[in-house]
Structures are given as C-alpha cells and as structure tokens.
Amino acid sequence: xxxxxxxxxxxxxxxxxxxxxxxxxxxxxxxxxxxxxxxxxxxxxxxxxxxxxxxxxxxxxxxxxxxxxxxxxxxxxxxxxxxxxxxxxxxxxxxxxxxxxxxxxxxxxxxxxxxxxxxxxxxxxxxxxxxxxxxxxxxxxxxxxxxxxxxxxxxxxxxxxxxxxxxxxxxxxxxxxxxxxxxxxxxxxxxxxxxxxxxxxxxxxxxxxxxxxxxxxxxxxxxxxxxxxxxxxxxxxxxxxxxxxxxxxxxxxxxxxxxxxxxxxxxxxxxxxxxxxxxxxxxxxxxxxxxxxxxxxxxxxxxxxxxxxxxxxxxxxxxxxxxxx
Amino acid sequence: xxxxxxxxxxxxxxxxxxxxxxxxxxxxxxxxxxxxxxxxxxxxxxxxxxxxxxxxxxxxxxxxxxxxxxxxxxxxxxxxxxxxxxxxxxxxxxxxxxxxxxxxxxxxxxxxxxxxxxxxxxxxxxxxxxxxxxxxxxxxxxxxxxxxxxxxxxxxxxxxxxxxxxxxxxxxxxxxxxxxxxxxxxxxxxxxxxxxxxxxxxxxxxxxxxxxxxxxxxxxxxxxxxxxxxxxxxxxxxxxxxxxxxxxxxxxxxxxxxxxxxxxxxxxxxxxxxxxxxxxxxxxxxxxxxxxxxxxxxxxxxxxxxxxxxxxxxxxxxxxxxxxx
Numbered sequence: 001x002x003x004x005x006x007x008x009x010x011x012x013x014x015x016x017x018x019x020x021x022x023x024x025x026x027x028x029x030x031x032x033x034x035x036x037x038x039x040x041x042x043x044x045x046x047x048x049x050x051x052x053x054x055x056x057x058x059x060x061x062x063x064x065x066x067x068x069x070x071x072x073x074x075x076x077x078x079x080x081x082x083x084x085x086x087x088x089x090x091x092x093x094x095x096x097x098x099x100x101x102x103x104x105x106x107x108x109x110x111x112x113x114x115x116x117x118x119x120x121x122x123x124x125x126x127x128x129x130x131x132x133x134x135x136x137x138x139x140x141x142x143x144x145x146x147x148x149x150x151x152x153x154x155x156x157x158x159x160x161x162x163x164x165x166x167x168x169x170x171x172x173x174x175x176x177x178x179x180x181x182x183x184x185x186x187x188x189x190x191x192x193x194x195x196x197x198x199x200x201x202x203x204x205x206x207x208x209x210x211x212x213x214x215x216x217x218x219x220x221x222x223x224x225x226x227x228x229x230x231x232x233x234x235x236x237x238x239x240x241x242x243x244x245x246x247x248x249x250x251x252x253x254x255x256x257x258x259x260x261x262x263x264x265x266x267x268x269x270x271x272x273x274x275x276x277x278x279x280x281x282x283x284x285x286x287x288x289x290x291x292x293x294x295x296x297x298x299x300x301x302x303x304x305x306x307x308x309x310x311x312x313x314x315x316x317x318x319x320x321x322x323x324x325x
Numbered sequence: 326x327x328x329x330x331x332x333x334x335x336x337x338x339x340x341x342x343x344x345x346x347x348x349x350x351x352x353x354x355x356x357x358x359x360x361x362x363x364x365x366x367x368x369x370x371x372x373x374x375x376x377x378x379x380x381x382x383x384x385x386x387x388x389x390x391x392x393x394x395x396x397x398x399x400x401x402x403x404x405x406x407x408x409x410x411x412x413x414x415x416x417x418x419x420x421x422x423x424x425x426x427x428x429x430x431x432x433x434x435x436x437x438x439x440x441x442x443x444x445x446x447x448x449x450x451x452x453x454x455x456x457x458x459x460x461x462x463x464x465x466x467x468x469x470x471x472x473x474x475x476x477x478x479x480x481x482x483x484x485x486x487x488x489x490x491x492x493x494x495x496x497x498x499x500x501x502x503x504x505x506x507x508x509x510x511x512x513x514x515x516x517x518x519x520x521x522x523x524x525x526x527x528x529x530x531x532x533x534x535x536x537x538x539x540x541x542x543x544x545x546x547x548x549x550x551x552x553x554x555x556x557x558x559x560x561x562x563x564x565x566x567x568x569x570x571x572x573x574x575x576x577x578x579x580x581x582x583x584x585x586x587x588x589x590x591x592x593x594x595x596x597x598x599x600x601x602x603x604x605x606x607x608x609x610x611x612x613x614x615x616x617x618x619x620x621x622x623x624x625x626x627x628x629x630x631x632x633x634x635x636x637x638x639x640x641x642x643x644x645x646x647x648x649x650x
Contacts, residue, residue: 018584021583025464026464098647098650099646102646119650126458126591129634132638132645136639137610185596245587258346258350258603258605259599260346262570263596264595264596264599264603265574268592269591270589270590271590271592272587273589277583277589278589280583281589305645305650306635306642307633308632308633309454309461310457310631313460314461320630321423321427321630322424324456325423325444325628325629325630
C-alpha cells in the first residue's frame, strides 16, 4: 500500500456527496475537508465542512482537490483559481469549450507546479476514451454514441421554462432498433430522430392548458423538434416519488472493417443506477492518478487521453501485470 | 501529420498477414519488410519478404518491429533477441508467464535503449484494460469475463489428439442466460459450466467409433469435463467450407455498487469477424505508441497499462481534445 492520499472536495451537491461516498470505498484515500459556499454549519454531513473562503489555509494539507461544481458558472472560475493552489481533478463537460478551458488551466497549473486533470467522468471521460480507442484500432469504420436511458438536465430545464409548467423531468432514451442495427455491423446512417426518443414527465400549474404545453414542448427547436417526444402529465407527488433517482448510461460503438471486409464491433456501455455517484467514482480514480503524476514531478493540465490506466489503480505495476493482464 | 512510421513484421501466419493489412489502413505507417523463417521466395505476398537471418541489417531502417510469432515457442526466444535490436510490439499471451517475460524483455530493452510493448491484443490487452478500469472505478464489485463465440486453438488441438479424430474445431460459447444475469447487476456466483458452453465439430477417421470419440472428448479433464460439451460430426469438406473464418469476441463486465447501494454496470464487448485481424489492428495501434515513446527517449518494457490512449491515435493531443473529448 502506498501513502494515504489526502483529498478535499469543493462543492457539496449530488456530485460532491458522491465523491464523499466514493472516498470511503478506497482505502488508500482520506477525506480532509469539504469546502462549501454555504454556511458550513448549516450543512449536515458526516465530515467536517469548511467555508470556501478558508481554502488557502489547507495548502500542504491536501494532496488532491476534487472540484464538484457545475461547468456553466462554477468551474470556469474555480478551476483556474484553485489550480494555482492545489493539484485538481474536475468534470468540466462543456464539450465545445474544453480546448479553451484546457489552455487556461494548463497555464495556471504549470506556473504553480501543479497537476490538473480536467474533464473526467463518463462523457467527457470514459466515453471519450472509447471513441479514441475505437478509431485508433479500426480506422476504417463509424462511431455511434447512444445516451440513456437517463435524465438530461438541460432538457429538464428547458421543459421547466415553458409557460404553465410547474415542474418536470426529461429522459433521453436510445432506440433499441437503432442500437441493434449498429451492433449488426451494417454501418447505418441514422438521423437524430432514429437514434433517441425523448420522454417528458410534466407537472402543470393550476389551470394550465395541457395540449398547449405538450405542443410547445414537442416543437421546441434544438431541444425537442428533431425528436419523437412523448409528454406525460403527472402530479408533483408522483414526480417526487418516482423520478428522484438519477439513472443514466449509454453505449459507444465502433463498427469497423479489417482485411478483405471482416466486420469488427467494439462496444463500451454503461448502465448506471446513479449518474452522479458513478461520475464521482471516476473523479476519485483520476484523483489517484493526479496524485501519482504530481509525485513524479509532473505539472500542467491533463485529460483522460494523457493518463495510463495503471495510474488509476491502487495496485502496483507488478501486481497489475500479475493479476489483471 | 507526423513522420511516416517504418514498420517491420516478423512471422507471416494469420497474425502477420493481419498486420500487413492493418498497416495499409493507417496512412502514417509504411511496411518495410516481412521477415520469415521460410525461404522468402516461396512466400507469395504483396510486399517484399526477407529471410529472418538478414534482420540485423535492417537496424536503422525500421522504427518498430511487430512480432507475430506464437507465445509457446516463438516469442520466448524472439522477444528478447529482437528487443536488443529494435523497438518491438508483441502479443505474448501466456498469462501465467507474463511477469517473467516482462522482466526479461525489460532488462534487454533497457540495456539496448529500446522500447518493447508486450502482451497487446485483446486478451491480454483491451480486456485487461477493461478489468483494470472496472475495479479502479468500482472497487466494491465483481468482474466477469465471457469469451466467444469463437474458436479456441488449445481446445481444437485437444480434440485433434483424440484417437479416431482426423480433424476438428472447437467453439467457446458464452451462455446468454449467464451474461444477462450479470448485466442485471445481481452479482451471481457462476460455475465454469454456467458461464460457457463448448461446441465441437469433428471429422472422424474412417472406421472410427462415433460414440467412443464423443465420450472421450466430453470427459477430457481440464478441457471439457467441467463444461456442457456438444460434439457434432461433419465431413472434411464441411469443415473447410463452414469453419474457415475466425470469429471471436467476448465481454468484460464490472458489476459494482456505489453510495447506499446503487448498481453500476460497466461493460466492454467485442464482436470480431476475424480474431487475428483484430489482434493485428491492436498491435499496429500500439506500434504507433511504441514509436512515440521511443521518440520521447523512453526505454524498457511496457504493457497496455503503462500507455496513455492518446499515443495510440495519429491525431495530435489538440485535435483529440477538440474532436473526441
């Protein structure tokens, strides 16, 4: 067993709670503090909560800081600030802004002599690794990603902005017939509509017009217009009772050809009982890698593409070769 | 586009031919020579064949040598000898002897200033990576590997040693009900018999006793006794006509728990039209990584656990972050 890795968490939403719980499953890790913007005394948690304003005093007491804020507003600010002080890991997931975020973090972390692993989790993260592996091994081929069944926060937010909607949630659902077609190796061209269904559960405001709300949702550009969308109306109680868990998952499939036309299918798939807890478990494994890169004197920004799998495991290279190769 | 990587192949069986064909699919690679123990003029191939005895004169003309010999007798001799002269990649797959082989190659390659990536392919190789990833992310859980449907050379050889058998082939077949049970997250304990079926296609010698042969196969210790084994008798013509392709595949499933008991399933699966061509495609991607490690001045033995996925792709880190993350 190597040294115990001392971990800090920034942010105590679903993801932060998932990280807290994942650290308990890893015996080479210890949770030092959870940093929050709320009044620390107002938060009920198993571990000591600390005001984010005090974080600088933890320099030297924390090996890796896991950033659990959101990508829209938290990470663009916290990422660069905290990479000055600590080795960090985050799950920045605004795909289009990753190059810019990487450059910013790389500059700050390099200057400070720290390591920052950005955009871990499962997409970006494990799904990105599968896409890279698939095209590197099977350069002649097509890549297909399916998401779900799972909640899309963006689409759920979009529903809730519709006039007459009190609350709501949206599930993205891959179409089984499309997945099966891809798995057959037929390399189909699939439209947006053919790949996924969208299913909405909506709680109406008193007196709202059911048909008008359903119409507005189904025709919303970018979010729903290009899909077959099912709108279900439920009560607030049912929403709370039946839609409180956060399952998700999906498949990355590479369908390629080798030799004189032999079909080769590589598939990576996830079926997740809890999306935030799984993402948290990925963050924790990459925190171990960040710690080891830092121990080896490395600095700057890294992504999942730069990190050998061996660094994710608490086992030594010798143990890994013996037990898992 | 980086430099063209100059590749040599040692051995021209199914795997070597697969590598030859995979190199054609990768525009940053060029095949320099195929080294064979046979009389090079006797081998019909698209590219120049060279006697293995002349390999030393290719030092400096080849960036990476891909070793396509077998693990039983070829690689234990060729691996260490050729790691003295070239950067190498191989698919050494005798699981139990990997630590010893690694140590031997590491010593030779380090002394010579070369890089040798050993035991690539899919098992060991991609399946090993999936096992590592699964247990690193979900430390509380179980791992299940299923192989097939595909030909097992070892079991086919065992059939052919039975008295009265002229020729034969054996397919390992995962039991769908076991795979489904694992995918459900129920973490079953499965016996050998519950996980895989064995199906044999046998061509009898003239006058051989059908029932006696079937009995002997079904009761063969280590190979068949612990399995439900189906023995089919066919003609030599049918064997040639219907059993000439080499499909294979399998699944590595990690079934774990996070938080207060949420089920999380991670699955990696392959459905391969040609086992040797797919293995060859993996070897070629790792040859690219070996080339880059060598360019970076590294030396010694490596396994798939030590190599970041980014090095497998012809794309630059910037392109990868932009396109695939």
